[in-house]
Amino acid sequence: VRALVFASALVIAGCGGPKERVAPASVGALEARGAMPQDSAPKEELRMVPPEAYLRTYLELFGGLLPLEVQARARGKDGAQLFDTWGDYFSALGFPDYRLDLPRATQTNALMVAAFERLGVALCDRAVEHDFKPGEKDKVIFAFESADDFAARFDVLHRAFLGYPAALAPTDRTKRFAELYESVVARHASPGAPKSRFSPEEAGWAAVCYGLVRHPEFHLY
Amino acid sequence: LVIASASSDARASRTREDYRHFRAASIDLLGRMPTPAELAAFERPGFDADAWLDQHLGGAAYAQRLTRIYMDLLRLEPGVAVQFAPDPTALYRQQIMGPDGKLLHVYFRARQRRARDETDGEFCFTPEETGLHVEARQPPRPGETAIPVSKALLDKYTVVVKPWWLYRDYLQLAPSKRYKAGWDDPDPAYQPVDTLLKEPDGSATVEVRLCREEAQASETGHIYATGRVRPAPGTLPPFGRKRPLPLDTPYARDHKGESIRCQSKLGLESSIDCGCGTGLEHCLPIDSTVLGGGAFMFPNHVPLGLGAPIDDARQQAARWYPFWWSQEATHFFEYLFSGDRDFREVLTAHYSVINGPLAQFYRTIQPSNCCDKEASFGMQSEIEPLFDPKRVPIELFPHDVASWKVIDDRGDRASGLLTMPIFLEKFASGRARGAALYNAFLCKSFVADDVQLEPSTEPNLMVRPGCSTCHAALEPLAAYFARVEAGSLVYLPSPQFPVANDKCKKKADGRLPGGCENFYDPAFSDVHAGTLRGAYGSPQHADGGPALAGKDLTALPDFASCAVQRVAASFFGRPITHDDAALVQSLTEVFVSKGYRMRPLVRALMKSSAYRDANNVRSGGS
Numbered sequence: 001v002r003a004l005v006f007a008s009a010l011v012i013a014g015c016g017g018p019k020e021r022v023a024p025a026s027v028g029a030l031e032a033r034g035a036m037p038q039d040s041a042p043k044e045e046l047r048m049v050p051p052e053a054y055l056r057t058y059l060e061l062f063g064g065l066l067p068l069e070v071q072a073r074a075r076g077k078d079g080a081q082l083f084d085t086w087g088d089y090f091s092a093l094g095f096p097d098y099r100l101d102l103p104r105a106t107q108t109n110a111l112m113v114a115a116f117e118r119l120g121v122a123l124c125d126r127a128v129e130h131d132f133k134p135g136e137k138d139k140v141i142f143a144f145e146s147a148d149d150f151a152a153r154f155d156v157l158h159r160a161f162l163g164y165p166a167a168l169a170p171t172d173r174t175k176r177f178a179e180l181y182e183s184v185v186a187r188h189a190s191p192g193a194p195k196s197r198f199s200p201e202e203a204g205w206a207a208v209c210y211g212l213v214r215h216p217e218f219h220l221y
Numbered sequence: 222l223v224i225a226s227a228s229s230d231a232r233a234s235r236t237r238e239d240y241r242h243f244r245a246a247s248i249d250l251l252g253r254m255p256t257p258a259e260l261a262a263f264e265r266p267g268f269d270a271d272a273w274l275d276q277h278l279g280g281a282a283y284a285q286r287l288t289r290i291y292m293d294l295l296r297l298e299p300g301v302a303v304q305f306a307p308d309p310t311a312l313y314r315q316q317i318m319g320p321d322g323k324l325l326h327v328y329f330r331a332r333q334r335r336a337r338d339e340t341d342g343e344f345c346f347t348p349e350e351t352g353l354h355v356e357a358r359q360p361p362r363p364g365e366t367a368i369p370v371s372k373a374l375l376d377k378y379t380v381v382v383k384p385w386w387l388y389r390d391y392l393q394l395a396p397s398k399r400y401k402a403g404w405d406d407p408d409p410a411y412q413p414v415d416t417l418l419k420e421p422d423g424s425a426t427v428e429v430r431l432c433r434e435e436a437q438a439s440e441t442g443h444i445y446a447t448g449r450v451r452p453a454p455g456t457l458p459p460f461g462r463k464r465p466l467p468l469d470t471p472y473a474r475d476h477k478g479e480s481i482r483c484q485s486k487l488g489l490e491s492s493i494d495c496g497c498g499t500g501l502e503h504c505l506p507i508d509s510t511v512l513g514g515g516a517f518m519f520p521n522h523v524p525l526g527l528g529a530p531i532d533d534a535r536q537q538a539a540r541w542y543p544f545w546w547s548q549e550a551t552h553f554f555e556y557l558f559s560g561d562r563d564f565r566e567v568l569t570a571h572y573s574v575i576n577g578p579l580a581q582f583y584r585t586i587q588p589s590n591c592c593d594k595e596a597s598f599g600m601q602s603e604i605e606p607l608f609d610p611k612r613v614p615i616e617l618f619p620h621d622v623a624s625w626k627v628i629d630d631r632g633d634r635a636s637g638l639l640t641m642p643i644f645l646e647k648f649a650s651g652r653a654r655g656a657a658l659y660n661a662f663l664c665k666s667f668v669a670d671d672v673q674l675e676p677s678t679e680p681n682l683m684v685r686p687g688c689s690t691c692h693a694a695l696e697p698l699a700a701y702f703a704r705v706e707a708g709s710l711v712y713l714p715s716p717q718f719p720v721a722n723d724k725c726k727k728k729a730d731g732r733l734p735g736g737c738e739n740f741y742d743p744a745f746s747d748v749h750a751g752t753l754r755g756a757y758g759s760p761q762h763a764d765g766g767p768a769l770a771g772k773d774l775t776a777l778p779d780f781a782s783c784a785v786q787r788v789a790a791s792f793f794g795r796p797i798t799h800d801d802a803a804l805v806q807s808l809t810e811v812f813v814s815k816g817y818r819m820r821p822l823v824r825a826l827m828k829s830s831a832y833r834d835a836n837n838v839r840s841g842g843s
Contacts, residue, residue, distance in 0.1 A: 044793075044794065044795045047793075047794030047795070048794075049248060049254070050248070050289070051524065052252060052285075052289065052524050052525060053248045053252055053253050053254065055524065055525060055531075056252050056253035056525060057253040057254045059529075060253055060254075060256060066528075066529050067525065067529055067530065067531040068530065068531070068532075068533070071531075085532065086522075086531035086532060087521065087522070087531060087532045090522055090524075090531065095522070095524050096293055096296070097522075098292065098296035098297060098298035098547075099298045099299065099300055099301050100300070100301065101296050101300075103293065104293060106794070143257070156257070159257055159260055160256075160257055163240055163241075163243070163244040163247075163254055163255055163260065164237055164240030164241070164244070164260075165240075168236070168237040168240065169237075170237070221241070221244055221245045221248050
């Protein structure tokens with residue numbers, strides 16, 4: 001019992017003792033493990049090509065015509081099957097409408113992407129009809145010789161739409177588009193293929209054109 | 222441009238980033254992506270990026286690029302509901318049956334005073350004479366059948382004229398150059414609607430018939446007063462009229478017989494010898510009896526400029542001048558930027574750029590938009606117009622829609638964008654104008670305090686709790702525009718309309734004397750003087766007008782840095798943040814040191830690594 005009392009006294013004495021304190025002390029400079037420059041420049045995704053620039057580029061690709069001339073040519077004899085009117089695309093392309101106090105669109109949306117698609121298809125189809133005419137000298141999009149290999153011809157289109165040589169593309173883009181071209185040509189040439197106003201080769205190039213004119217790099221900068 | 226200098230094998234040395242940068246610069250300065258030929262030039266040895274930049278910093282696409290920044294901010298196009306056809310200028314058209322049973326058109330003005338009591342203030346024929354109840358601004362009544370008007374009446378009450386919209390030489394005694402018939406080279410963009418060119422039977426219109434009073438061409442008329450007294454309540458209007466006979470205004474009673482300018486509201490409302498002028502050039506034709514009637518074809522949208530419209534539509538006549546107001550602002554900006562002028566002129570310039578329709582507007586239409594209520598303050602016609610009609614070049618005809626001329630000096634009250642109709646109409650109140658300037662040119666916004674608004678009778682918003690946060694700054698800004706009448710673009714001169722006017726002091730019943738409340742605000746008036754509406758925020762600003770606003774705002778340090786932020790944000794395609802502070806400061810120094818000119822600013826901006834690198838988060842792709 002005496003031992004128990006002694007032990008208890010020791011415990012009680014321990015609890016009532018002075019608190020343990022951590023005094024602030026200099027720890028010196030932390031040792032550098034490596035240097036990494038901090039880039040404080042604001043970063044953003046590539047911005048959308050302004051609709052004015054898109055429209056001007058589109059007109060240029062069509063051969064440097066005025067909007068209403070392009071509209072007439074794009075509609076051709078098909079009416080609104082391929083191309084409606086610029087007025088119909090005005091808002092969808094992201095133009096601001098100052099009359100309604102609508103600001104310009106700075107991000108894509110489903111309607112805009114659909115408009116890009118429809119306009120792109122119209123451009124490519126009309127360009128195929130025009131440029132592949134026998135003896136056509138004044139080609140607007142497919143400005144290459146049929147004797148060139150696919151890579152050379154594709155490079156012409158790549159530069160026209162995306163503004164740089166296909167060889168500098170971040171992926172094996174030329175190979176992928178070649179596969180696309182060949183598969184479309186094969187499909188159109190196969191027995192029982194749906195009737196088309198395009199030859200298999202023309203359909204192949206139209207498909208390549210669709211791919212480039214709808215490419216994100218075409219719409220961003 | 223921060224593009225690797227061209228070596229002997231430039232094409233091989235170009236990186237994808239170089240191409241991206243060149244494409245971005247092309248989009249910003251040429252307004253489109255580079256063509257294959259331009260890419261080839263870029264790849265050629267010796268390509269000089271600086272020379273390329275300098276070459277394109279002065280081009281039309283560059284000016285349009287900068288214009289877009291401010292048009293996006295201010296949205297300077299009239300709303301779809303905006304119509305502008307003041308009564309003295311709107312020439313409506315009614316179809317009646319002629320003596321031979323053929324239908325014919327007769328033009329007339331609403332509220333035209335006539336000596337004949339039956340038609341005073343109305344169409345020049347009575348319903349009994351035509352079988353039709355004709356009313357301006359109202360569609361034809363259904364079910365009415367026209368009856369032939371006798372030749373004697375037709376000759377008595379109407380005349381025929383060769384009007385300006387049909388004849389290039391309408392100012393000549395015997396005009397002969399009719400639209401596409403003798404006048405063979407009209408501006409392609411000048412397109413009267415088909416209905417203005419044809420008679421009811423489909424034949425070509427070679428002259429128009431209109432009520433005799435409207436056809437008068439004198440520049441001055443006389444105050445007409447009938448001495449009529451107000452009819453007793455319940456008395457039906459005489460002669461089967463729908464409306465009572467017009468009564469004399471107090472001004473007409475007091476000044477009967479005095480000479481007045483026909484180009485004024487008074488000329489229409491208080492005289493019988495004022496018409497639409499030579500060739501009807503003071504009036505705008507409308508092909509029906511309603512304001513929604515047509516007059517001209519013009520585009521709804523011109524995102525690439527007037528030379529490349531994306532549509533062409535039959536438009537309401539009353540939108541003709543508002544359309545050109547917007548184009549005036551666009552041309553003003555493009556002139557400012559293409560000439561690399563001091564950007565402060567955007568708010569201070571005396572010059573502007575106008576075409577034929579705008580010349581007609583400033584020369585004859587706007588003067589007719591004043592004055593009626595102002596007359597009792599001694600203003601029968603505009604005294605200090607925002608655009609002096611005498612400064613409009615006579616060689617600009619209403620048909621010259623594609624001829625734009627710089628007017629070096631619009632007059633003493635002119636001040637850049639601030640006195641243009643499109644700005645004053647788009648932002649129709651003093652507060653709206655002040656807020657637009659605060660935001661667009663000082664990069665500031667009004668943000669309300671997080672306070673509980675208590676009911677208050679305090680009229681002074683600069684001190685009313687909860688309101689003062691914004692209105693302490695807004696009311697003085699609004700006061701700059703206190704002298705520009707809302708809706709009429711008329712400037713109220715200080716001699717006739719002093720800020721504190723003892724003739725408009727409060728009466729014992731708390732009201733202001735007759736006519737004063739149109740211009741003076743009872744809430745800020747007392748027994749000593751009436752206070753001009755909108756001026757209480759700063760009488761000094763009210764007296765200085767928009768010109769003082771331009772001077773004051775451009776002198777603020779925020780003006781330059783805001784312009785830099787606006788341009789940089791547009792070229793970077795993202796908002797400017799605190800992280801851009803150093804860049805904004807250095808660009809502002811360039812901008813100010815070069816005399817507030819945009820070209821050095823844009824050059825410095827495009828040569829900065831920030832322009833090259835800001836939008837460099839890669840997207841993948843196949």
